[in-house]
Amino acid sequence: MMRIGSGYDVHRFGAGDHVMLGGLRIAHTHGVVAHSDGDVILHALMDAMLGAAGAGDIGQHFPPGDARFSGADSRDLLREVVRMVAARGFTLENCDLTLVAEVPRIASHRDAICESIAAALAVDRTRVNLKATTAEGLGALGRSEGIAAQAIVLLREVDSA
Amino acid sequence: MPEGAGAAGWRRLALDPPRAFGTPPVSGNLRATAADFAVEERLGYEPDGGRAHRLLWVEKQAANTLDVARELAAAAGCAPADVGFAGMKDRQAVARQWFSVPAERAQPPPAGFRGDAFRVLASHPHSRKLRRGALAGNAFAIRVRAVAGDRVALASRLERIAAGGFPNYFGPQRFGAGGANLAQVEAWLERGWLPRGREPRAFVLSTARAIAFHAVLARRVDEGSWNRLLPGEVVNLAGSASVFVAAAPDEALAERCRAGDVRPTGPLCGEGGLAPEGEAAAVEHAALEAAAPLPAQLAAFGMRGERRALVTRPAALRQREDGDALVLEFELPRGAYATSLLRELVESGAPPAGGD
Ligand SMILES: [Zn+2]
Numbered sequence: 001m002m003r004i005g006s007g008y009d010v011h012r013f014g015a016g017d018h019v020m021l022g023g024l025r026i027a028h029t030h031g032v033v034a035h036s037d038g039d040v041i042l043h044a045l046m047d048a049m050l051g052a053a054g055a056g057d058i059g060q061h062f063p064p065g066d067a068r069f070s071g072a073d074s075r076d077l078l079r080e081v082v083r084m085v086a087a088r089g090f091t092l093e094n095c096d097l098t099l100v101a102e103v104p105r106i107a108s109h110r111d112a113i114c115e116s117i118a119a120a121l122a123v124d125r126t127r128v129n130l131k132a133t134t135a136e137g138l139g140a141l142g143r144s145e146g147i148a149a150q151a152i153v154l155l156r157e158v159d160s161a
Numbered sequence: 162m163p164e165g166a167g168a169a170g171w172r173r174l175a176l177d178p179p180r181a182f183g184t185p186p187v188s189g190n191l192r193a194t195a196a197d198f199a200v201e202e203r204l205g206y207e208p209d210g211g212r213a214h215r216l217l218w219v220e221k222q223a224a225n226t227l228d229v230a231r232e233l234a235a236a237a238g239c240a241p242a243d244v245g246f247a248g249m250k251d252r253q254a255v256a257r258q259w260f261s262v263p264a265e266r267a268q269p270p271p272a273g274f275r276g277d278a279f280r281v282l283a284s285h286p287h288s289r290k291l292r293r294g295a296l297a298g299n300a301f302a303i304r305v306r307a308v309a310g311d312r313v314a315l316a317s318r319l320e321r322i323a324a325g326g327f328p329n330y331f332g333p334q335r336f337g338a339g340g341a342n343l344a345q346v347e348a349w350l351e352r353g354w355l356p357r358g359r360e361p362r363a364f365v366l367s368t369a370r371a372i373a374f375h376a377v378l379a380r381r382v383d384e385g386s387w388n389r390l391l392p393g394e395v396v397n398l399a400g401s402a403s404v405f406v407a408a409a410p411d412e413a414l415a416e417r418c419r420a421g422d423v424r425p426t427g428p429l430c431g432e433g434g435l436a437p438e439g440e441a442a443a444v445e446h447a448a449l450e451a452a453a454p455l456p457a458q459l460a461a462f463g464m465r466g467e468r469r470a471l472v473t474r475p476a477a478l479r480q481r482e483d484g485d486a487l488v489l490e491f492e493l494p495r496g497a498y499a500t501s502l503l504r505e506l507v508e509s510g511a512p513p514a515g516g517d
Contacts, residue, residue, distance in 0.1 A: 054209065054288070054289070055206070079398060079422070082398060082400075082401045082403055083398075083399075083400035083401050084205070084206070085401075086400055086401035086402055086403070087204070087205035087206055087295070087296065087297045087400075088205075088206060088295055089292045089293075089294055089295030091401065091402035091403055092403065118405065119405070121398075121403060122396065122397070122398030122401065122403035122404065122405050122423065123403050123404070123405055124404075124405050124406070124435060125405075157292060158294055158402045
């Protein structure tokens with residue numbers, strides 16, 4: 001059996017000199033305001049995986065008020081999500097990720113980000129796809145006030161022979 | 162034909178593969194009674210409150226999981242195939258595990274219901290049928306009687322295994338009582354066709370896969386590489402089915418391996434799936450010669466290639482005294498066999514008891 005899930009995350013720009021995207025540190029004129037490392041791509045991905053498994057959302061498993069997750073490396077949280085999903089009998093078939101941002105531009109980092117995500121998920125690189133788009137100047141994202149990501153994932157039920 | 166191949170070699174690979182830590186420090190009697198072997202399932206998640214099914218928390222003793230499922234189906238008035246469970250538990254044991262029974266088209270027996278060799282301890286609403294393999298693991302409490310040997314050495318071996326894990330061999334129950342399934346694998350190769358019926362077919366194929374996996378793990382134990390990553394390794398994220406190829410494992414990955422976060426894998430042979438490269442592939446191919454022609458046959462009969470971790474690691478591993486017996490307590494992740502841990506700890510005189 002296959003199960004589909006979707007996730008969405010957005011963070012406002014704040015003070016700082018980099019953003020975390022897919023576990024990679026990307027230099028930027030701003031950072032993001034977040035309780036954790038503010039990695040929009042991984043947060044959207046985790047929500048999509050939990051959604052597909054019928055296991056709630058990241059806010060439920062890693063509450064923003066919980067000191068244990070303050071400044072957490074989202075790759076560690078993602079590995080926990082992979083295990084939660086596995087306990088329910090699922091493994092990732094593929095994920096399709098979209099970053100929505102005017103800045104920073106990530107074209108030159110895209111392969112490295114995909115590899116970082118695949119490594120965090122412990123899956124083959126071919127199971128991860130990342131696209132980037134802008135908001136065409138529209139709205140808050142268009143005014144470069146923040147950064148957003150959307151994730152669609154397919155989970156496959158594991159054969160247990 | 163490679164040395165050790167054929168019926169005798171396979172029997173040895175299946176039931177007596179090389180130990181990672183040498184001779185066990187103590188000897189003793191296992192499973193003098195069913196109560197000496199207690200296993201309790203850990204799903205790793207809570208019943209979700211959905212209406213379509215009931216999750217029943219069942220205690221069984223000296224009963225097969227499949228027999229309990231059939232009895233629950235009869236009591237509920239549904240087909241046996243509609244009753245779900247996450248894993249088979251040992252027959253000769255006191256086992257607590259979850260079963261799912263459809264609640265909309267059938268009447269799941271309530272808490273307090275008693276079957277032939279089981280009782281329902283609790284019942285909770287849940288949205289999905291329980292699938293095989295959909296569990297976090299199992300907790301065990303195993304009583305060893307008439308213990309003799311070096312208890313200090315046992316304590317240090319427990320420490321070593323708690324920190325670094327043990328070889329993830331299949332237990333003897335995977336090969337049928339006394340290795341009975343091995344003869345069926347040989348019959349399959351001679352005749353070229355599988356027995357009729359879903360369950361008998363599945364038993365033959367899974368036995369054949371287990372022999373081939375043991376061939377690889379036994380080689381890695383002999384070479385001392387069962388618990389570390391080789392170049393080209395298919396690496397598994399512990400606690401998941403996720404795998405990836407590490408062409409050149411770096412120090413960071415090696416450290417994660419020592420910490421138990423990732424681990425090397427061996428083949429569950431079939432068609433397709435992720436394959437090792439480089440040195441890991443060379444070791445695996447050489448080892449699989451001892452299992453030939455099983456890998457090719459498994460692919461030809463439509464099994465899909467999967468991977469299984471070479472190492473598994475117990476949690477909460479400890480020993481305690483109980484009268485004149487020794488009790489070993491530990492938790493294992495799904496797919497790991499208590500007997501594979503016990504054989505690194507205790508030399509038991511009696512042959513291992515058959516499971517389901
Ligand atoms: Zn976020």
